[in-house]
Structure formats: C-alpha cells, structure tokens
Amino acid sequence: MIPKLPIAEWIQSIVDWMGIHLAGLFNIISSVIEAVVGFFSGLFMLPHPLVFIVIIGIIAFMIGRIQLTLFTVIGFLLIDNLGYWNETMNTLGLVITSALISIIIGIPIGIWCAYSKSASRIITPLLDFMQTMPAFVYLLPAVTFFSLGVVPGVIASVIFAIPPTIRMTNLGIMQVSGDLIEASDAFGSTSAQKLFKVQLPLALPTLMAGINQTIMLSLSMVVIASMIGAEGIGAVVYRAVTQLQIGKGFEAGLAVVVLAIVLDRFTQNLIKPAKRNKSRVSGKPKVWIASAATVVILIAGASQYFVGADHSAPGKGNGAINPVGEEVDYKIIGIDAGAGIMKSTAKAINDYNLSDWKLVEGSGAAMTATLNKAIKAKKPIIVTGWTPHWMFNKYDLKYLEDPKKSYGEAEAIHTIARKGLQKDAPVAYEFLKRFKWTPEEMGEIMIAIQAGTSPEQAAKDWAEKHADKVQEWTQGLQPVHGDTFKLSYVAWDSEIASTNLLKYILENKLGYKVTALQVEAGPMWTGVASGDVDASPAAWLPLTHADYWEKYKDKLDDVGANMTGVKTGLVVPAYMNIKSIADLQDKGAASAPASAAAGDFGK
Secondary structure, three states: OOOOOOHHHHHHHHHHHHHHHOHHHHHHHHHHHHHHHHHHHHHHHOOOHHHHHHHHHHHHHHHOOHHHHHHHHHHHHHHHHHOOHHHHHHHHHHHHHHHHHHHHHHHHHHHHHHHOHHHHHHHHHHHHHHHHOOHHHHHHHHHHHHOOOHHHHHHHHHHHHHHHHHHHHHHHHHOOOHHHHHHHHHOOOOHHHHHHHHHHHHHHHHHHHHHHHHHHHHHHOHHHHHHHOOOOHHHHHHHHHHOOOHHHHHHHHHHHHHHHHHHHHHHHHHOOHHHHHHOOOOHHHHHHHHHHHHHHHHHHHHHOOOOOOOOOOOOOOOOOOOHHHHHHOOEEEOOOOOOHHHHHHHHHHHHOOOOOOEEEOOOHHHHHHHHHHHHHOOOOOOEEEEEOOOHHHHOOEEEOEOOOOOOOOOEEEEEEEEOOHHHHOHHHHHHHHHOOOOHHHHHHHHHHHHOOOOHHHHHHHHHHHOHHHHHHHHOOOOOOOOOEEEEEEEOOHHHHHHHHHHHHHHHHOOOOEEEEEEEOHHHHHHHHHHOOOOEEEEEEEOOOOHHHHHHHOOOEEEEEEEEEEEEEEEEEEOOOOOOEHHHHOHHHHOOOOOOOOHHHOOO
16 A cells, blocks of 8 residues: 655645744734734724715715615615624725735736746646635634734635636736737837737726636635634624524624625626716726725825824723733633633633733634744743643643632533433443543543544544443443434544544444534534434533533433543643733733743743
C-alpha cells in the first residue's frame, strides 16, 4: 500500500512558517483592513438611520425605478424597526471592504489573464480551488495570521469572493470583437489606449456582472465570518441558530435578505447600456454624481473621527487604566454564542463590574487557534476554558479564581436519552448507564487526536488498551444483531472523544450499527427530546446547558453522569501574573501588569 501523503503536515508547516516570518506583514495588513472596515462602518452609522434611509432612497430613485426605491426605503425601515441597524451597518462595512479589495486585486489579475495565456493557465486552476474549497477551511489560517475579529472575516471573504471578478474581467476582454481590436491598432492606439478606451468600456457589462457576484459572495460569508469573531448581522444569525431562537434568527435573516437584494439591484442598475431609460441619469452627469458622492463620502467618513466620537481610551470609564486590560485589549476570547460558558462569562463580566471588557464570540477551534498564537509569541491572553480539554495537556494554563462563583461549582457531563429508549434498546441503555470515566482517561483520546490520529482510531486504541474498563461496562450484556442506534454530540474535543468511544464499543462489542451526528448544542438537545436521536453523552449540567435542560427535561431521560468534576471558567497562560477574575477590575490590577513579567516569559 502506498503510504499516505503528509499533506496536513506540509500545510501546517507552511502556516507555521508564515506565522513566524511574515508576522510583521500580517500586522500591517490587519491594521489597514481594520481601519477601512471601521471607516465604512462609522460612515454608515454617522447619520441618523432615517437620514441614511432618505439618502439611500434618493440614490435608488436615481439609478433605478420607483419599485427599487420603495423596496430600499421599506427594507431599511424594517431593519431599523427590528433593532438590527448597527449590526447591519457593520456587515455593510465588512462587505464593502471585502468587495473593494476583491475589485482592486481582481481586475488587474483578470486583465493579466486576458493578455497572457500562461498566466491564465496558472491562475484558472487556482480560482477553481478557491471557489470549490469549503469556506470554513479558510477560517483557521485567517485566525492564525490575524487573530479573531473582523480582519480574518474580510480575508476569508476576499478569498471566497474574488474569483468572479477575475473570471468575468478576463471573459469580458476576450469577448471584445477582433475587428475592433484591429481597427484600434490601425489608428495607432497604444496598448494602454486600446485597453482603457476600447476593451474595458466594451467589457464593462460583463465586468460589472463579476463585481455583482463578488459582492453577493462577500455577503454570503457574513454568517461564516461570525464564527471567528466578525461582528454584524451574521453574528446575530449564528447566535440565534446556536441558541435555537427561531424567531430571532428569522428576523436577522430578513435583514440579510434586504441588504442582499439592495446591493444586487444597485450593482445591476449601475450599468445597463441596453436599458438606459430605466436610469434617471446617464453619461457625464452620472460621472459627476459619482465623483461628488465620493467626495461627500470621504468628508463624512473623516468627520466621524471628530463628530460625536468617544476619544477616551478603553478601560478609562472609571478614571483608571487597567494594566491587564491594556495588554489584552480588554478582550476575553470566547467560543460559540450558544455555549453555556458564554452565558456564565457574561454573568462574570456583570458580577465583577467589568463594563470595559468585551467577550468575543467565535468558535472552539478559533479560540484554541488564537490561544496557540498568543502562547507561541508569549503574549497575554484570556480565554473561556473548560476541563477536560486537550489544551491543558498541551499548554501550561491556569484558571482564574472565581470568588463570586459566577461559573458555579464543578459540573458533570451527563448522558441523555430519548423517552422509551430503555424499553426499545435495553442493552444500549444499560451500557450507557454504566459508562463512566475520568478526565484523565478522556485526555488520552484527546491527546491522540491532537497528535494526528483519527478519532475512530484513537477510540479503538483506547478501548484495546483499557480492555478491563470496557469489560466492566459491557459485562453480562447480550449483543444485538445490527440494530440501528443514533448518537449526537457537539463538536467539542471532549465530546468527540466520548462519542467515538461509545460508537466503537456499541458496534464492536454490542452489535449495534451506530450513526454519530455532529451538531450544535441546541439541535443536539432538540434531537434527543424529539426522539430523532437515541442518546447523547454530551450534556453539561447543571450550568453549561442549563437553558436546554429547563426546556427539554420533561421530554427526555437523564441516564446519569458519565464524568464528574469537570470545570469551566476563565483561563490564562501560567506566565501571566494574575490570579483572580477580580484582578481584571481597575482597583485589582492597578499594581502590576499581567506580564509583570515580560522578562520572565519563557522561564
């Protein structure tokens, strides 16, 4: 058998090398993109929403018909009425920034492809790769290079959205009639004159179609980008999905729909040579209007830094600078919004009066990637953490003390089952009831997975190594003959370990045919409560999944705790000179910065 190509190791090595040697470049790019997104977001939020709606309505009337004007005005009034104005403007800033970067980079590359067959042969497969690779794959490298926030969201959006601009620019130029090219050559046109006065004007409708698709693809990334901390309406949608807030998710979705339709119709109506009667302006007036609008935007954008701006530095709300906050930019790096630990962290921020601090939403993978980046650079960082988790085995970490018990006492991981499972599948139910292990035992599987072993193989290796434990769980149980069984779990490292171990034992020791579904916390509980899923070993109680337990406790069975003594809280690297959440308060941290220790790093 041919050995497996170490593609994953190669990619990881490349990413690590870039993270070390190109860190300065990434910092510059991050600063520029963050400033541009902030410029546009601030610009859109500068006027009162009603004033903005009047302006956008006038623009819609000038470039389109009355139907577009009515839809634009009513749509944005609805967004304001639903309370998603700021989030929508943040999203609009992200989309405009992504589209501008895609256009600035994409059009020259498209022209190059049209003029060079060699360039086209090389770039076209790359565009195929960029368009077909799942967008989620771009997220972790973006987080590794640019940390959490809007910047990696923009980068991922550009990678995903730039191909149409390049392809359509190339196509538009290639479709220009050869006779016109010969005529321009006959009149002695230079290459630049031929490009800017013949090819690009004739290719403009096709090019604009590519730009339209780029804008739409940028907008389609807003929900995915929210998984790595990008603020905006996408974060509201993601939060609603993870918390099973169907109504709120639909409301936020309407805001995305309105924004998408308005951007689509605006770009479609900007250039329609065959239907100029639909536009209120054309030709030179349109150029003058565009130029005047650009000047107004620049002036208004600059004015946001002088009109109504809060120039106070973060952490000075109570008249004092917090050294810890200054070092971590007053940010606590969290995971997905639906996790109970996020609710507990919000409670801790309130309990300890940390009003200047911001809890950054993202995902578990994004959190650990950010933690890894900070530890490699020996920089301070505060994250939401829980045990069991492989990061405690890989890094030297510590929990911050929680004197006010915002995170409660120690938790337990419970196995939950659908109603009637004990009667329908008594063998599986009894096994799940017996299944109990320790964080240290689970840690063996998590560490193996992090080392590159597949979850299935890691679970098999553990079961073979701990055959006596498996025998204890299955002793006296009569195997079945291919009965189906369905498990669900959340994509946390601890639950991946436990679910794959259960799946292996149920299939290889008890004769079941098991399907394991990876879902978010809300759907996991809903699936068990509705009977669509037989069981889940991933219920964190009494705190993390408290809301789901209150909602579904009468519709499912609590089989019992499969692990006790688990913990949640705020976690920092051991090299940080901070002991308690109370130290994040101004009075508590004024004496010494977290890196008191800058000279002690690495000791």
